Amino acid sequence: MFTGIVEEVGKMKSLKKQGEMMKLKVSASKILEDIQLGDSIATNGVCLTVTDFDKNSFTADVMPETVRKTNLRNLKPDSGINLERAMTPSKRLGGHIMTGHIDGIGTMVDKKKDEKALVYTFKISELLSRYMVQKGSIAIDGVSLTIIDAENDWFSIGLIPHTAGETILGELKEGDEVNLEVDIIAKYVEKLLGREDNEGAEGYTNEGQKSKLTLENLRELGY
Structure with missing residues (x-):
């Protein structure tokens, strides 16, 4: 999970295509202070897993789905990249809860x-x-x-x-x-309410089961 408070701007060091996948190498400093293999790094908002690192950079694999649905494919040498490490239980939540999964x-x-x-x-x-x-x-x-x-x-x-x-x-x-x-809260509320365009009736979930949460319930609760 991330907060959306960028810790530093890194630079794209290399971008290698491997079929429909990519291997991205990013130069950085601050976020490397306590980096470990397998850590999650928000890279322009995309949650990527660290597969290799040294004192000046980290490397991550970019899956085909991520290549297709994000702007990482547009990166050029020395492109600036917003970087944020995953939040810890003691970190101030200065922004809002983010998953790093691009919509x-x-x-x-x-x-x-x-x-x-x-x-x-x-x-x-x-x-x-x-x-x-x-x-x-x-x-x-x-x-x-x-x-x-x-x-x-x-x-x-x-x-x-x-x-x-x-x-x-x-x-x-x-x-x-x-x-x-x-x-993400908006998506959960939509799921609980049931989308009218999918089910044709308010209050039904995507599985067709009646939801206990309706617009009337929300109004009664003051929303």
């Missing part, structure tokens, strides 16, 4: 300044937009951010100068693709 890709379509902040707008699929709400959480390339606004095929976020300077997000430009992980 899809967004494309930046607008970038503007608002005083010292940057406001980005991303185009997304409607499948992802259903999980996004104003002031809700979203992970972009492994960075925990708050949604400013969201509609059927787009959403916007704001970057304070610290986040722009300490992650690769400050260098994004129009047309760039980013990895997106939606708030």
Whole structure:
């Protein structure tokens, strides 16, 4: 599990294709301080397992599914990469709970300044937009951010100068693709409520069994 608070920006050292898989080598420093084989590292928000490391870098295998569904395939030599080690029980949860399992890709379509902040707008699929709400959480390339606004095929976020300077997000430009992980709580709520488009009736799970959790229940509980 991760928090979306990036610890450092590493650099892509090498990217070797092995059939539909890739072997990614990333140079870093801070996250290598206590690294072990088998550790999980959020790499642009993608949970990867350390398969080898030395004092200056770590190596991880990228599965075909991950190659197809994330922007890791677009990395070039010396590309900046947001890095975060898996959280520990004593770590402050400064962002939100993230799994490192990417739900899809967004494309930046607008970038503007608002005083010292940057406001980005991303185009997304409607499948992802259903999980996004104003002031809700979203992970972009492994960075925990708050949604400013969201509609059927787009959403916007704001970057304070610290986040722009300490992650690769400050260098994004129009047309760039980013990895997106939606708030996992939204997906669990959808599962419990039962999706109307799948089952045709509110309150049914994907297995067709009646769920005890309904919109009426949630309203009664104050949600």
